[in-house]
Amino acid sequence: MNKQVVSRRAGINTHLVMLVLVCLLPILVISGYAAWRTGAAYRDTATARLSETALTIRNAIEAEIESRFTVLRAFATFWSPDTSINQLLLQGSRYEGIGLEGMVQVIEFVDGQPNAQLGEQVLTIARQSFERNAPLVSNLALGVGPQEHRIHLALPVSNAGKPPIRVFVLSLSPLQLIRTLQPDGERTTGILIAVTDGNGHILARSRDAENSVGVKAPDWDRLRSDALGSGLFEAKTTEGLDTVMAYQQIEMTPGWTAVVAEPLEVFNARWQTPLIGLLLGSALATALATVLAIHIGQLIRRPVQALALRSLAIASGDSERARTHEAIPPSRIREFEMLRLSFEAAEAARREHERRLHTVANAGALVLWRWSTDGDLLSAEGWEKLTGRSDSEALGTSWIDQVHPDDQERVALAIGRKKSGTLDYFDIEFRLRIADGRWLWVRDRGGPVLDDEGNVIQWAGVLEDIDARKQDEAQIAYMATHDALTGLGNRVLLRDRLEMAATAAGRGVTSALLALDLDLFKQVNDTLGHPAGDEVLRQVAGRLSSCVREVDLVARIGGDEFAILQHGASQPEAATALADRLVAAICAPYRVDGQDIVIGVSVGVALITGGDIAADDHMRRADKALYLAKSQGRGRISVFGGAPVAVPQEG
Numbered sequence: 260m261n262k263q264v265v266s267r268r269a270g271i272n273t274h275l276v277m278l279v280l281v282c283l284l285p286i287l288v289i290s291g292y293a294a295w296r297t298g299a300a301y302r303d304t305a306t307a308r309l310s311e312t313a314l315t316i317r318n319a320i321e322a323e324i325e326s327r328f329t330v331l332r333a334f335a336t337f338w339s340p341d342t343s344i345n346q347l348l349l350q351g352s353r354y355e356g357i358g359l360e361g362m363v364q365v366i367e368f369v370d371g372q373p374n375a376q377l378g379e380q381v382l383t384i385a386r387q388s389f390e391r392n393a394p395l396v397s398n399l400a401l402g403v404g405p406q407e408h409r410i411h412l413a414l415p416v417s418n419a420g421k422p423p424i425r426v427f428v429l430s431l432s433p434l435q436l437i438r439t440l441q442p443d444g445e446r447t448t449g450i451l452i453a454v455t456d457g458n459g460h461i462l463a464r465s466r467d468a469e470n471s472v473g474v475k476a477p478d479w480d481r482l483r484s485d486a487l488g489s490g491l492f493e494a495k496t497t498e499g500l501d502t503v504m505a506y507q508q509i510e511m512t513p514g515w516t517a518v519v520a521e522p523l524e525v526f527n528a529r530w531q532t533p534l535i536g537l538l539l540g541s542a543l544a545t546a547l548a549t550v551l552a553i554h555i556g557q558l559i560r561r562p563v564q565a566l567a568l569r570s571l572a573i574a575s576g577d578s579e580r581a582r583t584h585e586a587i588p589p590s591r592i593r594e595f596e597m598l599r600l601s602f603e604a605a606e607a608a609r610r611e612h613e614r615r616l617h618t619v620a621n622a623g624a625l626v627l628w629r630w631s632t633d634g635d636l637l638s639a640e641g642w643e644k645l646t647g648r649s650d651s652e653a654l655g656t657s658w659i660d661q662v663h664p665d666d667q668e669r670v671a672l673a674i675g676r677k678k679s680g681t682l683d684y685f686d687i688e689f690r691l692r693i694a695d696g697r698w699l700w701v702r703d704r705g706g707p708v709l710d711d712e713g714n715v716i717q718w719a720g721v722l723e724d725i726d727a728r729k730q731d732e733a734q735i736a737y738m739a740t741h742d743a744l745t746g747l748g749n750r751v752l753l754r755d756r757l758e759m760a761a762t763a764a765g766r767g768v769t770s771a772l773l774a775l776d777l778d779l780f781k782q783v784n785d786t787l788g789h790p791a792g793d794e795v796l797r798q799v800a801g802r803l804s805s806c807v808r809e810v811d812l813v814a815r816i817g818g819d820e821f822a823i824l825q826h827g828a829s830q831p832e833a834a835t836a837l838a839d840r841l842v843a844a845i846c847a848p849y850r851v852d853g854q855d856i857v858i859g860v861s862v863g864v865a866l867i868t869g870g871d872i873a874a875d876d877h878m879r880r881a882d883k884a885l886y887l888a889k890s891q892g893r894g895r896i897s898v899f900g901g902a903p904v905a906v907p908q909e910g
Contacts, residue, residue, distance in 0.1 A: 305526055306491055309450070309505035309519050313489070316452055317507035317517040324412070324511055327361075327429060328394055331414045334363055335427045361431040368424060381411060385426040388413035396512045398456040399433060405472045408433050410462065433462040433472050450521045451496060455479065457514025461497075471497060476518075478504075496520060628705070630718040634674050637717070645701075645724060647694025663690035663698055670703075677718060683707070688725065700729040744793055745800035747821070748814035756812050756824050757867075757874040763827075765870020770826050771834035772867060774881035775803075775841065777819040778859030778893045787851070794851045795858065802844040806837065822881070830866045831898055838862040838896045846894065861888040864898040 366385040367374045373382055373389075380400040388395045397411040412429040452465040459479030464471040478494035488508045496502055502520035509515040589596060629637040639653045646653075646661070662670050666689035673687050684706040690698040705720015740752035748756075760770040777799065784792040796819065803813045803821060812824040823841070825834055845860040863885025865877050880899040888897035 306503075306505070309503065309521055309526075310489065310491065310507075312450065312452075313505040313507040313517050313519040316454070316519060317509050320454060320509050320515070320517055321511060324396060324509075327412050327431070328414060331363070331412060331427055331429050335414060335416045338365065338427070361429050364428045364430065366426045366428065368426070380409070381428050381430065384411045384413045385428050388415050388426050388428075392417075394511075396515075398458050398513055398515075399460045399462055399473060401460070401473050405434070405469055406432070408473050434468060450519055451502065453518045453520070454509075455516050455518065457512070462515065467498075493523060494520070502526075628720055628722060630677075630705075630720075632678070632715055632717065634678050639722070642722075645693070645722065646691065646699070658691075661692045663692070666690055685720075699724065700726040742815040745797055745815050747800050747804070748812055750814065750816045753812065753814040753816060753822055753824065754874055754878070757877055760824060760826065760867050761870060761872060761874050761877065763870075764867045764872075768827050769830045770824060770867040771828070771830050771837075772865045772877050772881045773823040773825065773834060773838060773841070774863040774865075774878075774885040775821040775823070775845075776861050776885055776889060777821075777845070778861060778889075780819040780858050783856055783858065787854070787856070791851050791854075791856075795849050795856060798849050798851075799845060802847075803841065806840045806844050822878075830868060831864065834864045834866065835896065835898065838864060842894055842896065859893045861885060861894065862896045863888050864896065866899065 364375075364377060364381055366377065366382065366389075368389050371389075373385060375382075377385075380397070384395055384397045392415050394415070395413045397413070400409045400411065402408045409430045410433050412431070414427045414429075416425055416427060453461055453471075453476070454463040455476045456462050459476050461471045461474050461476055474497060477497060478492075489506060491503065491505045494502060494504050501523040503523055503526040504518050504520040506516050506518045509517055628639045631637055635655050636653055636658060639650055639658070642648065642650045642653045642658075648661075652658075659667065659670065669687060670689055673685050677685065684704075686702070686704045688700065688702045691701050693699050702723045702725045703720065704723070705718050707715040708717050708719050710716050740749060740755075741747065742749045757772065760768075760772075764770060780792065780795070783795055796815075799821070800813070800815065803823065807813055807823060807825070810826045812826075814822045814824075816822050823837070825837055828834070841862060842860055845858065849856040849858070863881050863883070865880035865884060867877055884897040884899040888895035891897075
């Protein structure tokens with residue numbers, strides 16, 4: 260090699276530095292990814308804390324509202340219609356916490372009109388509750404000051420199942436909700452809790468409640484545009500503090516929302532602080548690894564340089580120069596010392612094995628066997644491990660007796676071409692009987708071994724177990740034409756068989772294509788989940804298969820869509836009879852996870868009685884018949900060109 264060219268190449272020290280950088284790159288990437296994932300995990304934890312707190316507050320508010328309605332129902336039960344007073348102020352109870360505070364007003368309705376002169380807000384919520392015949396909660400009714408703000412709970416009451424004749428309205432101060440957020444007057448620390456009504460007015464607040472009730476919540480428009488029942492977003496408080504807010508909409512209310520807010524700085528500190536620590540630790544570990552890598556690199560530089568020079572001499576093809584080259588110095592590294600000691604031995608063996616290794620490399624072999632030029636097997640190392648038979652049973656031509664009868668001709672042809680010298684290298688696959696009686700797919704590869712004059716002295720090669728690959732290929736071919744969930748044929752197999760049936764119809768062999776679509780199956784997935792739906796589909800596949808003959812094809816062509824190709828039967832009688840059996844079988848209850856499930860099926864039939872219609876047209880005809888059947892209701896059977904027929908279904 261030109262010395263000037265070599266001198267322009269970078270030295271080993273430069274490459275060692277590059278090696279260190281390359282080795283550190285994955286560490287840096289992994290560390291960065293780990294830091295990112297850890298930060299995300301900490302952030303998710305902080306987010307979950309706020310969301311869980313908001314959910315707890317929502318549940319507490321819902322429980323408080325429900326308890327108020329319970330008290331109101333009890334009051335309505337004991338209230339006498341003969342009472343001339345339709346307003347009663349409840350000022351508390353000797354039993355704390357049972358929620359008796361507030362003004363109860365009774366509004367009777369005569370011919371759908373309230374028979375009372377009360378405030379407009381009370382009459383409005385009472386009328387809505389009367390018309391809907393359901394308990395209702397109002398938004399905040401603003402008063403002159405915080406003490407006059409009210410929330411109204413309306414409860415319709417009827418006699419003996421008749422329409423309501425009166426509505427009980429409980430009017431409360433929103434400040435009473437503070438007791439729900441802060442039992443026994445305790446202050447919530449660290450986070451801000453608030454409840455807003457459907458118009459964005461603050462109903463209750465854990466901080467500065469007296470001055471906040473009735474105020475329009477900041478960023479209410481963002482919260483209202485979210486249109487989700489819960490979530491998380493950044494917003495400002497009424498004091499202008501940047502926070503992270505989690506919210507939960509409260510059921511039983513006209514859009515009330517429980518909001519839990521934490522200062523943005525505190526929220527970020529929960530996940531940023533450990534992340535910074537992790538990044539600093541990663542940086543320190545990277546620096547330490549760099550120093551150690553450089554030190555180790557210095558230890559390997561000298562023997563590597565010597566090995567490189569010796570290898571260069573060997574690669575030049577100058578054997579004399581390689582033998583007389585400066586000896587490789589000893590190394591303190593055990594592996595390099597072992598390499599130094601074995602280097603000369605490997606070079607000495609190189610020439611001896613060069614021809615055989617060249618032959619094996621060209622054939623792609625891994626383990627050598629040897630044949631004579633006459634075609635006799637001289638040695639077969641590993642035969643016993645592969646076949647379970649002793650090596651001696653394979654020598655000569657005995658092994659050919661274990662080749663599959665269908666493959667013997669191809670094997671014999673390859674052996675004949677080797678004997679005649681018309682084959683340079685060979686690669687053949689065949690089946691071989693092993694000791695347990697199974698047929699094992701193997702691959703035989705090899706080529707001629709030449710002497711110095713280029714004459715063939717023997718053949719060398721490898722016998723390789725490829726049975727797993729063959730099974731995989733067969734499995735792939737099966738999967739290409741079958742549905743993975745049910746084991747039935749798929750659309751590809753159906754179309755292939757349909758083309759055969761269309762061709763046979765031209766010879767007078769009639770068939771029928773039945774398209775099936777399950778009724779009510781979507782409800783199974785929606786209510787019980789997709790695992791239950793998959794189990795139902797598997798059971799449906801079994802029932803369909805039990806209704807047909809072996810010559811018929813059952814296929815799954817979509818989510819809950821199936822098809823049956825009925826071969827060589829008298830039509831249309833056979834198809835309609837089969838459709839009746841299918842409807843009866845599919846409509847029987849299914850038992851899944853301890854529950855009984857009932858579904859139905861609609862069937863469209865297309866008759867294949869002539870060879871002038873393509874396979875795709877038959878499928879379109881069956882689909883049109885199915886569409887017609889489903890348009891008439893559940894459990895219908897429709898033959899293309901005929902009217903749908905209803906079939907009684909169980910359940």
